[in-house]
Amino acid sequence: MDPSLHKHYHDEEFDPKGLVDTYFCDENFPLIDESVGFPLKKLHETFSSGRVRGDTLIDISSGPAVYQLLSASDIFKEIIVIEFSDPSIQELEKWLKNDPETPDWSYAAKALCDLEGNREEWQVKEDKVRRVVKQVVKWDVSKDKPLDPVVLPQVDCVISFWCLHLISKDKEAYRSNLRKFASLLKIGGHLLLFGVLNGTYYMIGEHKFFSLTFDEKFLREALRDAGYVIEHMDVLPSRKGCDLVDGEHLVYVIARKEREV
Template sequence: MDSNLHKHYHDEEFDPKGLLDTFFCDENVPLIDENVGFPLKKLHETFSSGRVRGDTLIDISSGASVYHLLSASDIFKEIIVIEFTEPNIQEFEKWLKKDPGAADWSYAAKAVCELEGNREEWQVKEDKVRRAVKQVVKWDVSKDNPLDPVVLPQVDCVLSLWVLHVISKDRDAYRRNLRKLTSLLNIGGHMLLFGAFNMTYYKIGEHKFFILSYDEIFLREALRDAGYVIENMDVLPSRKGCDMLDYEHLVYVTFTISYQRAISSKRKFTEPSIQEFKKWRKKDPGAADWSYAAKALCELEGNREEWQVKEDKVRRAVKQVAKWDVSKDNPLDHVILPQVDCVLSLWAKQCRKVGAQLNTGKEE
């Protein structure tokens, strides 16, 4: 479908409260079990399984929604919320501050408490989300760096509901936006993605808004090309006819960065990585703490040295820190390194290029 035929919610004025009341907050709307019930159940299953954990979660979802953060607040101490328009940011902050007229998420909060065995009162559950949200920032879809000038940390989990197919005007844009989300994720972290197959529009009042239509084949290809490994995919057929939107299936996918992407990621070979290593060499405040590994090695060696002595021996031995640019045929361009007696490589596979650094007859 031509993306110019309908409005786009991120570049057209619309009532953000109207979106929430139409699809998410009113338990009597026709699709509440699918729009809200399906995500609540799947996120409860995911977080209660213990497979997805960490300190910080980034949420990048459609509208000023709260319901999907209710289970997440039990796992993650900090939540960063990304919104796409100023009206959405204002609407979300109204709920954070308990302002009069804010969206009513009590239906979802009560539903989550029921899934969890009613361990907490629903008001307590909502307040836990409020305490966990540390930042609300804007994603500008018109920019190559959509968060500029904000710099966010890489996090343990990125949660995204109903949004990639809303902000992407074509499939190439979908792939680009997926890669941008990837840059927010720690290696080893998880992305949790909700979407819809073969959907073309949704309506708020009399206004029809564009949705990028895609199917399961495209989604699997896009995730694979972005360097992800799918852990689980759940597909829910549409159960009710409704003229407010059209889709054939809802989909929930959990995935991680693949091993191959992890070892070739620029995040492993960038100036920030070099700076972090140099912080440790200089014993700068805030440098990574390798005491556990140093103590473990000393124990393996019969405690011949104190662990601090072992670390200082490494610091004295390191004579050069060079950058490897994975985008170049000569990844050490402008740096001439000698051939050496041993090459040590953990979790990297550019074997022929690494092997070129070895003296003849020596082992990798």
């Protein structure tokens, strides 16, 4: 199937609960170690090392995901969440209000507590995320100023979690979005970027969605051109244990904003 015919992340048919239930909350998902275990481990290592700290973090991630904030909530006093679709925002706001009908994140929360050596604290972790998330803001991909009319202060850290390759329809859009993410960071602030290399699609239910194809070389060049310095990069081959996704590698980047572009 021609990738140009795939649906896009912010389409009205996007099912945010289906996304997180399939990829992040089901411990029987064949690639759960990649979609949940890998990022939890990397964020735990990053934050526990002390190399990334600050007062305020912006999260720009896939759907109403929250497990990437479990470690961050121990470090940052305030978290601002940016989302791309109204259904995802609605689902996230329900979770923040402790609505029982939202996805069950206990698998991820318990997995992080195992890494930290205290499995009994997983509900405390979730409640802390609810307390430190202060704002949920929409990013309109159709606008040059996607947060308009909202104006946010520059922050210490941005997490971009499995989303940049989904919202960018081509490589120029990817570069542009990296620059927009950088505009949210203070000089010296960090971007923590999770993505997929050389993927073309992912499935939600019966719908096939677009994923931008690019390699490590392109990613390194795009980050440099957007004003970042790469401090660390992990590239992990995917086990490709199911046909719901087709990415060749997972990638995690710690990049410091060095200059305004």
